[in-house]
Amino acid sequence: MERYRREVTSIVVLTAPLRPGERPHLVARHIEGSVHGSDVVAFLRYLYRRLGGRPVWLVWNWLQAYRAADVKRFLQQHLQDFRVHFLPSYSPDLNPEEQCNASVKKALLNALPENIEELRRQARREFRRLQHCPATLRAYFAHAGLSLNSTSCSSLGRRPPGSSREWRELPEGLRGPRRDRRR
Numbered sequence: 001m002e003r004y005r006r007e008v009t010s011i012v013v014l015t016a017p018l019r020p021g022e023r024p025h026l027v028a029r030h031i032e033g034s035v036h037g038s039d040v041v042a043f044l045r046y047l048y049r050r051l052g053g054r055p056v057w058l059v060w061n062w063l064q065a066y067r068a069a070d071v072k073r074f075l076q077q078h079l080q081d082f083r084v085h086f087l088p089s090y091s092p093d094l095n096p097e098e099q100c101n102a103s104v105k106k107a108l109l110n111a112l113p114e115n116i117e118e119l120r121r122q123a124r125r126e127f128r129r130l131q132h133c134p135a136t137l138r139a140y141f142a143h144a145g146l147s148l149n150s151t152s153c154s155s156l157g158r159r160p161p162g163s164s165r166e167w168r169e170l171p172e173g174l175r176g177p178r179r180d181r182r183r
Contacts, residue, residue: 011035011043013097015051023134024141025051026100028127030120037068044074048081058084061095099140100130 015025027047031039048056060066066084075082092098104126113119130136141147 011039013043013047015047015056024137026127026131026137028124030124035063035065037065037070040065040068040071041074044071044078044082048078053081055080056082058082059087059095060084061087061091062089094144094146096137096140096144096146099143100137103130103136 011029011031013027015027027050029043029046044056044058065071075084087094104123107126107129108119108122111119111122113122
């Protein structure tokens with residue numbers, strides 16, 4: 001059996017429905033090597049087209065590529081198209097994408113691919129399977145404590161208790177439960 005370095009990185013986006021009755025979407029892109037700002041910009045362009053040119057709310061973790069200069073420049077040029085909100089640092093429990101990734105990893109747990117290309121095909125197949133399971137995607141949002149009932153924006157700049165980094169408020173419908181870290 002060959003040993004492989006980590007050569008493929010994925011950008012996975014789990015999108016919330018923009019209108020009542022609309023289903024959530026899953027968009028995945030697989031990139032060779034590390035994710036860089038230019039990869040994120042290319043993905044944002046693709047995502048915007050894929051969602052029909054509608055405004056996109058991005059809820060990101062603190063991945064360095066998301067904060068790269070070319071990403072900031074792109075977002076400044078497209079203020080009407082994208083809104084960015086950062087999760088508190090070290091909070092995978094608030095990120096529904098983590099549940100999606102865990103599901104794909106679990107499905108591939110006993111896979112025996114012959115080579116890296118076959119592993120990629122199996123991973124893509126699992127992501128495509130999830131794309132057709134809106135109830136599962138909604139459950140990932142629910143697991144993170146997020147509701148999908150509204151997309152209105154509230155004020156920016158508040159920080160949840162215990163957050164050490166800047167917090168930008170999520171849209172009202174994506175807001176999770178308040179987490180009181182005091183014991």
